[in-house]
Amino acid sequence: xxxxxxxxxxxxxxxxxxxxxxxxxxxxxxxxxxxxxxxxxxxxxxxxxxxxxxxxxxxxxxxxxxxxxxxxxxxxxxxxxxxxxxxxxxxxxxxxxxxxxxxxxxxxxxxxxxxxxxxxxxxxxxxxxxxxxxxxxxxxxxxxxxxxxxxxxxxxxxxxxxxxxxxxxxxxxxxxxxxxxxxxxxxxxxxxxxxxxxxxxxxxxxxxxxxxxxxxxxxxxxxxxxxxxxxxxxxxxxxxxxxxxxxxxxxxxxxxxxxxxxxxxxxxxxxxxxxxxxxxxxxxxxxxxxxxxxxxxxxxxxxxxxxxxxxxxxxxxxxxxxxxxxxxxxxxxxxxxxxxxxxxxxxxxxxxxxxxxxxxxxxxxxxxxxxxxxxxxxxxxxxxxxxxxxxxxxxxxxxxxx
Numbered sequence: 450x451x452x453x454x455x456x457x458x459x460x461x462x463x464x465x466x467x468x469x470x471x472x473x474x475x476x477x478x479x480x481x482x483x484x485x486x487x488x489x490x491x492x493x494x495x496x497x498x499x500x501x502x503x504x505x506x507x508x509x510x511x512x513x514x515x516x517x518x519x520x521x522x523x524x525x526x527x528x529x530x531x532x533x534x535x536x537x538x539x540x541x542x543x544x545x546x547x548x549x550x551x552x553x554x555x556x557x558x559x560x561x562x563x564x565x566x567x568x569x570x571x572x573x574x575x576x577x578x579x580x581x582x583x584x585x586x587x588x589x590x591x592x593x594x595x596x597x598x599x600x601x602x603x604x605x606x607x608x609x610x611x612x613x614x615x616x617x618x619x620x621x622x623x624x625x626x627x628x629x630x631x632x633x634x635x636x637x638x639x640x641x642x643x644x645x646x647x648x649x650x651x652x653x654x655x656x657x658x659x660x661x662x663x664x665x666x667x668x669x670x671x672x673x674x675x676x677x678x679x680x681x682x683x684x685x686x687x688x689x690x691x692x693x694x695x696x697x698x699x700x701x702x703x704x705x706x707x708x709x710x711x712x713x714x715x716x717x718x719x720x721x722x723x724x725x726x727x728x729x730x731x732x733x734x735x736x737x738x739x740x741x742x743x744x745x746x747x748x749x750x751x752x753x754x755x756x757x758x759x760x761x762x763x764x765x766x767x768x769x770x771x772x773x774x775x776x777x778x779x780x781x782x783x784x785x786x787x788x789x790x791x792x793x794x795x796x797x798x799x800x801x802x803x804x805x806x807x808x809x810x811x812x813x814x815x816x817x818x819x820x821x822x823x824x825x826x827x828x829x830x831x832x833x834x835x836x837x838x839x840x841x842x843x844x845x846x847x848x849x850x851x
Contacts, residue, residue, distance in 0.1 A: 454824065455786065455824045456739065456796025458545075459493050459811060461486070461804070462504040467757065468512065468523045468741050469764040470803035483536050489804060490537040493544055496812025497826050499781035499837055500545025502578060502684070502798065503591045505530035507551045507587040509617055515599035517586050524766075538571040547576035547684055552624040554582055554591050560624065561631035561671055568676035573833035576682035576702075579625060581617040583610070604655065611691035617634070618695045623662045624697035625683060630658040632680055634670035646708060656847040662765050678833045680843040686741070688771060697723035702737045704798050706772040707773055713740055714792040735837055737795045740788075741772035745802040746779055746810035753777055773801065779814035787824060793799060 463480055464471035471477040479485040486503075493501045509525050511518040530548035538546060548565065550560055560577070568575035582588065585598040597613050604610060611618070639654035658669035684702035687693045696703035703720060707713035717738060724736060725811055747753040754776040760780035761767045768774070775782055801807035835842065 451651055453795075454826050455790060455819060456499045456737065457811075457816070457819075457825065458498055458500045458502065458503065458547075458739065458796065458798045459808060460502045460741070460798050460800045461489055461493075461808075462654035463510075463524045463527065464802070465707045465803035465807065466770070466800040467760045467764070467768050467802045469760040469768075471524050472763050473803050473806070474759065480524070481526065483533075486528070486533045487537050487540050489808060490541055490544065490546070492805065492808055494541050496816045497829060498544060498812070498816075499796065500547050500574075500682075500834060502547040502576075503549060504532050505549040505551065505580070507582055507590060508556055508584055511584075513604075514620075515584055515601075515604050517584070531567060534575070535567055535570055538567065538574070541571075542572075543829040544573070545574045545576055545682065545837065546571055547578055547682065548577045549580050551582050551587075552579045552621045553596065554587065554593075555624075557624040557627035557665060558631065558666070558667060558671070561628040562673045564628070564681050565632055565671065565676045567671040568678055568681045569673070573677035573835075575676065575678070576684055576834060577628075578684050578686070579621050579700075580686075581614060581621050583614060607689040611689040615691050618691050620664045622698055623664045623696055626662070627658070627660050627667050628663055629680060629683075630660055630846070631667070631669055631671040632676055633847050634658050635673075635675040635846075636845055636848045637675055637679070640674055645759060654848075658847075675845070678835050678842075679845065680835075682834050682838065682840065684739075687720070690723070692725065693720050693723040696720070697727040697729055697736065700736065701734075701835075702739060702838070703740050705742050706741045708773045710789050710792060713789050713794060717793050733841070735840055737840070738793065739796045739798045740789060740794050741798050741800060742782075743770050743772055743774045743800040743802055744782060744807055744811065745774075745776040745815060746782060746807055748778060748814065750778060756806075762801065770800075774802075779810060779818045782815055782822075783822065786819070787822070812850075 534546040534548040564577045585596050588596045634656045636654035639650050641648045656671045660667045685696045685698045685700045686704045687696050705716045707716050745753040745757045757776050
């Protein structure tokens with residue numbers, strides 16, 4: 450049995466991951482308020498979860514992942530993920546905050562500054578989920594470039610999608626590299642702040658990164674001092690070979706989407722292959738592997754499945770997902786998580802089907818169940834998000850003597 454504490458996170462998205470979840474809320478309009486998000490994140494922290502992630506996109510949500518739709522019976526519209534994370538940062542103490550930031554139409558300099566600022570605001574609890582823009586329609590919001598238009602046939606095959614979008618992943622790899630270099634462009638002790646001598650910074654400890662790649666040319670340095678973590682945690686979702694390679698090259702955490710235990714084992718083998726292909730030293734740069742599960746939870750057997758069925762009826766179709774969908778009791782979910790964990794997974798990012806119901810079921814029912822089995826923490830320890838995930842402090846590539 451694995452004696453290492455299980456890592457557990459939640460993915461927050463609007464009213465929940467079921468498209469009809471908003472219809473089960475008393476005040477669905479609240480999801481566009483700051484208080485709504487503060488309540489969700491503080492509840493997740495109450496459950497001692499490792500981190501929360503915030504979904505985002507550059508276009509209005511759609512039932513189709515590759516093109517806009519005209520539906521009016523599902524949530525449309527969202528708040529900016531980084532700004533939500535920045536708002537809840539001073540309202541929380543321990544939980545990690547990982548917003549999604551699109552990198553296809555966002556300059557890496559802006560990404561680096563924004564996430565570094567979040568890490569300062571959260572005192573070392575920030576992360577970042579890079580996301581490419583798979584919908585060609587998103588490019589029309591900016592007018593500077595075009596991106597591939599995926600077809601209905603494309604989206605039925607994750608490997609085919611990855612192949613079509615491979616140039617965007619190559620570009621995203623450069624964004625991650627530029628961002629990491631900009632985070633290192635200030636040494637940890639570059640700020641002197643000596644009022645007696647009038648020296649605020651040591652200019653010799655600010656560095657030009659002089660990055661020149663296929664997609665970007667960035668001189669640097671950043672305008673923001675090095676983040677408290679040195680390198681905030683970078684996490685990505687991966688469904689196929691190209692995204693596995695992206696994660697292996699530049700990420701600290703990868704979210705994978707198996708549908709059963711055998712699938713988890715097979716996917717982790719592909720991730721291992723990608724890590725080997727990238728020449729990554731997992732001792733120096735560990736890669737934490739989390740599985741994604743959409744969850745509908747209830748203490749009464751069968752109640753969660755019935756609730757999902759009611760939401761399916763409201764939606765006009767059965768809800769399906771790119772990840773496994775679980776309906777059952779907290780005890781049954783604990784069984785599943787601990788079983789899948791034996792394949793080599795480090796943890797799970799759970800997607801609540803509807804909030805707050807399924808979020809509170811995770812924090813107040815699942816967590817105590819896992820704790821009873823000795824698989825989850827009883828309190829937060831000190832340190833940063835990197836510390837909690839067992840990721841070593843990264844060295845600054847520009848510091849003298851390193």
